[in-house]
Amino acid sequence: MKIAVCAKQIPDPANEITYNDGSIVRPEEQVLDDTDRYGIEVALQLKEKFDAEVTIISMGPSGTQKGLQQALQMGADKAIFVDDDSLKGANSLMTANVLSELAKSSFADIVIFGTESTDGYSGTVPQQVSRYLDLECISYVKAIEVDDSVTLTRQTVEGSEKLNMPEKCVISVTAGGVEPRYPNFKDIMAAKSKPIEQVSLSDLNISSNQNLEFIDIESVESSKSGDKIIDEGEAYQEIVNKLKELKVI
Amino acid sequence: MKTLIIGEIINNNLSSGTLEILNKTKSLDLDTQVITIGSDDNPSIGLDDYKQTYLKRQSNSLNLSKAVNKISEIIVNENISLILGSSTYMCRDIIAALSVDLNSSPVSNVVDFALESGHVSTVNSINGGESLYKTKINSDNALLLIRPKAFDPIEVNFNDTYETIDLDGSDLEVFDIFIEEKSGPQLEDSKVVISAGRGMVEKENLELIETLATKLNAAIGGTRAIVDAGWMPYSQQVGQTGKTVKPDVYIACGISGATQHQVGMKDSKFVIAINKDEEAPIFQLADLGIVGDTLSVIPKLNENI
Ligand SMILES: Cc1cc2nc3c(=O)[nH]c(=O)nc-3n(C[C@H](O)[C@H](O)[C@H](O)COP(=O)(O)OP(=O)(O)OC[C@H]3O[C@@H](n4cnc5c(N)ncnc54)[C@H](O)[C@@H]3O)c2cc1C
Ligand SMILES: Nc1ncnc2c1ncn2[C@@H]1O[C@H](COP(=O)(O)O)[C@@H](O)[C@H]1O
Numbered sequence: 001m002k003i004a005v006c007a008k009q010i011p012d013p014a015n016e017i018t019y020n021d022g023s024i025v026r027p028e029e030q031v032l033d034d035t036d037r038y039g040i041e042v043a044l045q046l047k048e049k050f051d052a053e054v055t056i057i058s059m060g061p062s063g064t065q066k067g068l069q070q071a072l073q074m075g076a077d078k079a080i081f082v083d084d085d086s087l088k089g090a091n092s093l094m095t096a097n098v099l100s101e102l103a104k105s106s107f108a109d110i111v112i113f114g115t116e117s118t119d120g121y122s123g124t125v126p127q128q129v130s131r132y133l134d135l136e137c138i139s140y141v142k143a144i145e146v147d148d149s150v151t152l153t154r155q156t157v158e159g160s161e162k163l164n165m166p167e168k169c170v171i172s173v174t175a176g177g178v179e180p181r182y183p184n185f186k187d188i189m190a191a192k193s194k195p196i197e198q199v200s201l202s203d204l205n206i207s208s209n210q211n212l213e214f215i216d217i218e219s220v221e222s223s224k225s226g227d228k229i230i231d232e233g234e235a236y237q238e239i240v241n242k243l244k245e246l247k248v249i
Numbered sequence: 250m251k252t253l254i255i256g257e258i259i260n261n262n263l264s265s266g267t268l269e270i271l272n273k274t275k276s277l278d279l280d281t282q283v284i285t286i287g288s289d290d291n292p293s294i295g296l297d298d299y300k301q302t303y304l305k306r307q308s309n310s311l312n313l314s315k316a317v318n319k320i321s322e323i324i325v326n327e328n329i330s331l332i333l334g335s336s337t338y339m340c341r342d343i344i345a346a347l348s349v350d351l352n353s354s355p356v357s358n359v360v361d362f363a364l365e366s367g368h369v370s371t372v373n374s375i376n377g378g379e380s381l382y383k384t385k386i387n388s389d390n391a392l393l394l395i396r397p398k399a400f401d402p403i404e405v406n407f408n409d410t411y412e413t414i415d416l417d418g419s420d421l422e423v424f425d426i427f428i429e430e431k432s433g434p435q436l437e438d439s440k441v442v443i444s445a446g447r448g449m450v451e452k453e454n455l456e457l458i459e460t461l462a463t464k465l466n467a468a469i470g471g472t473r474a475i476v477d478a479g480w481m482p483y484s485q486q487v488g489q490t491g492k493t494v495k496p497d498v499y500i501a502c503g504i505s506g507a508t509q510h511q512v513g514m515k516d517s518k519f520v521i522a523i524n525k526d527e528e529a530p531i532f533q534l535a536d537l538g539i540v541g542d543t544l545s546v547i548p549k550l551n552e553n554i
Contacts, residue, residue: 017376092345093354116490122357123336124394127345136314136421139342142483155483157259157338159427163311166421175490176477211353211388215370219380223533226520230527231541236549239500239521242537246519248441248465248498249554 004108009067022214035114037180096128130170255334256285266335268402310418377508441467448503506531
């Protein structure tokens with residue numbers, strides 16, 4: 001079994017995001033998107049049972065490759081990435097186009113995603129890749145039971161449903177369903193000798209284009225200057241008074 | 250402009266998200282039809298003034314790709330330019346797949362859109378709602394995923410006249426379908442919402458919230474942190490990846506106020522926040538902020554209401 005996990009390097013979420021000409025400004029050092037740790041964890045559970053090979057695939061400025069290293073430290077076997085200036089500000093379709101080509105080149109049977117990235121959160125890339133690959137997308141997976149067969153539980157609007165994982169498919173994993181593992185010192189050292197390979201964009205078959213034109217960004221003023229009261233035992237009374245005033249009680 | 254809305258069914262009716270988009274396309278005078286996907290037997294989804302087509306899925310198989318094939322065919326045959334859906338699980342899946350067929354990247358998290366000299370322009374929320382991003386769509390087809398509550402729902406009469414197309418199942422069998430029981434006031438339409446965050450300290454303390462909710466006839470929500478921790482089902486998550494609420498009163502109990510949470514509640518009319526950290530970002534949104542311990546303030550509220 002060959003598994004590809006799409007994982008993104010993003011600016012450290014502890015810092016404020018800044019934009020230049022409609023694109024996120026990406027520092028040299030980017031980190032692994034936490035959202036993608038869930039997908040990697042699912043892949044590693046499959047790897048343990050079925051002896052699968054797990055390849056991380058990623059698109060975007062590679063910089064110090066810290067995020068890719070973090071993915072390898074968790075236990076993935078290797079990483080491949082595309083880093084090309086012409087992809088700056090790539091829309092979700094183009095991103096999916098590139099990732100699906102990488103998935104093909106790694107002969108992946110199962111391609112795993114997070115449900116939405118922390119910085120871009122278009123939330124459409126997994127389904128777009130599944131369409132490019134002509135595979136079903138088992139989206140919003142929130143639990144996995146690995147036995148001789150694999151049972152996936154999907155989150156639905158109304159509740160949940162289960163499916164058996166087919167031999168080939170795309171999966172998106174919601175945050176919180178599985179507990180991503182933390183690498184220990186040995187894992188961190190081992191990751192240093194794992195292969196990271198850059199693939200050239202010109203070797204891929206890209207048919208999508210940049211149909212979305214950036215016009216403007218405006219910040220939303222959302223702060224209110226409401227009352228702030230330090231509770232010294234009686235602050236509940238303020239809430240009760242307010243609820244009466246608002247005719248809730 | 251020929252427009253298609255991907256409709257969704259909730260409780261045998263068209264979802265509020267569908268009706269919200271319909272109101273917007275009406276105000277822009279767009280030539281709109283609806284294709285609704287569901288698996289209910291005879292939903293009441295026909296619309297007096299709009300063409301409605303029902304794509305009926307089999308609930309025991311995951312066959313969204315079959316629905317996408319059918320919709321793609323209709324879009325091409327009928328020369329539809331604008332395709333709209335709510336940012337819900339199903340519509341996200343459908344519109345994402347359609348974007349590949351139509352070779353046109355969709356815009357997600359749209360909060361407004363307009364037509365300008367034949368082009369669709371959109372406003373979408375980025376950075377957890379901290380900024381608005383404006384885009385012009387230059388392709389023949391425009392695909393938009395609209396955030397719930399971006400518009401008010403249209404008032405329409407439903408009827409039983411619509412065409413039904415039965416979709417084949419796929420090989421992917423679905424089993425153990427679980428429908429969460431819904432009782433009490435629902436998040437989407439309650440006038441009062443009380444939400445809990447990690448500052449409730451332990452799952453058991455949610456009883457305090459339940460007591461207060463019963464007294465105020467309020468719906469209960471939560472942050473992703475506590476949903477992930479299994480304190481509450483996902484259907485109660487408020488925020489970017491959960492529900493968007495706009496109640497008259499929103500009471501945030503032990504919630505830090507991350508942007509991803511704010512985006513789901515910041516349009517509430519009156520926000521009350523209880524948090525022991527004076528610097529918590531939630532206070533920037535609060536009309537009334539109480540710097541204090543949830544476990545001491547809420548029991549007193551319960552005693553005095
Ligand atoms: C892509 C993405 C999507 C996300 N989507 C969502 C979403 O839809 N909804 C969402 O909510 N989050 C979402 N998040 C997560 C979000 O970033 C925050 O992590 C989450 O909202 C934090 O939840 P919290 O406020 O409960 O916990 P914390 O941030 O841990 O805050 C707990 C607060 O409780 C206070 N506190 C602790 N003890 C007490 C006490 N005894 N009394 C009073 N106050 C106390 C603390 O001061 C603190 O401010 C998303 C994140 C990502 C990356
Ligand atoms: N540039 C990228 N490189 C690798 N994976 C990505 C990239 N962008 C998106 N993804 C994957 O797609 C998922 C959804 O991202 P998004 O559509 O941006 O919300 C993420 O959780 C990743 O698994």
